[in-house]
Amino acid sequence: MLDVGVNGFWGTRAESLRSIAERWFATFEGLRGLDATSFHGWHEAGNDLPSDPMLTPAVPALTEYVERRNTGPDPDVAGYTASLWAHSPGMPRVVVAIHAGGSSPYVTNSVSVSFGSRTVDEDAEVIRRAPEVLHIIADAWDTDTGQVYNRSQLRAVSKHFALKNSDPRCGRAVQLSARRAALAPDGLPGTYTRTAAGGLLIDLTRGGTEAPSDETIIEANTVLRAAGALEPLATPFDRATF
Incomplete structure (x- = not known):
């Protein structure tokens, strides 16, 4: 079973919702440029079903989505969390998740792109190019x-x-x-x-x-x-x- 992850971490970095959305949008644009088939048709986090609402990445839409997903107290301290998933036919399921904008000196911020499949293996082109995914998130998020x-x-x-x-x-x-x-x-x-x-x-x-x-x-x-x-x-x- 395919279970491959790409992640990046950094320490404290307080950021506005728009700044987070801009970095996330840059991530999606980089992924789309790498493989427009695998990284296409994004769904909001929900029941992991095709009926989950779709979201086309754009800065305003991502800003609204991150805000909507973080209604608890002090997300600017603990960090904003959100994820989107996609699963194109014949490709691995992809989840892009963020935990960003936290000003707490004790909370690690992170971004991840994870791939899973019961039918696709690690010989798939998109998996062999996973180090390029790492480069994309490093450039978008200035990860440590x-x-x-x-x-x-x-x-x-x-x-x-x-x-x-x-x-x-x-x-x-x-x-x-x-x-x-x-x-x-x-x-x-x-x-x-x-x-x-x-x-x-x-x-x-x-x-x-x-x-x-x-x-x-x-x-x-x-x-x-x-x-x-x-x-x-x-x-x-x-x-x-x-």
Whole structure:
């Protein structure tokens, strides 16, 4: 069963609803440019059925949707949460979720793009291009760290290093903000690409042409951790990135 995730994290960054919507819209535009078939026909979160209301991503529509999904107290402190899903015929089901705009120094902000299917496997073109999805969300959200992983890889790394859910780590691809990137050594078995904010994306799949083993991914984590590139942000947060 296909279960692949792409995510990004950052510390405290208070943002207006419109700013959040603009970043989310940039994400959807980037995804549409990558694969207009997989990333098409977005539904609001609901019953995970085709009858869930549809939403065409645009800044005003996303602003209204995020506001509507966050009616509790102090979302500007705890962060705004929202998600949309799509499932085109013959493609994986995709969920794009955000937790953003939180000013609390104890709440991690995040964005994720997850893929699931009982019939599509990891050889699918959109899955092989998942590191490009990581690049899209890094540029849209100016994330501190991010990764691409499947469930086995996530478990292997989490168990080996006894990590908490939000701890920085390397999957089959990893994204590092600029100060983290400055600590990352050359020579890991992957391609190195710069992000818009001066960070770094290291792709151990080399553009989807290789399938790194759990052992290779663990070794990459060992090297990056030794260099200090995967140190957690100090809590309480006083910044968005390292």
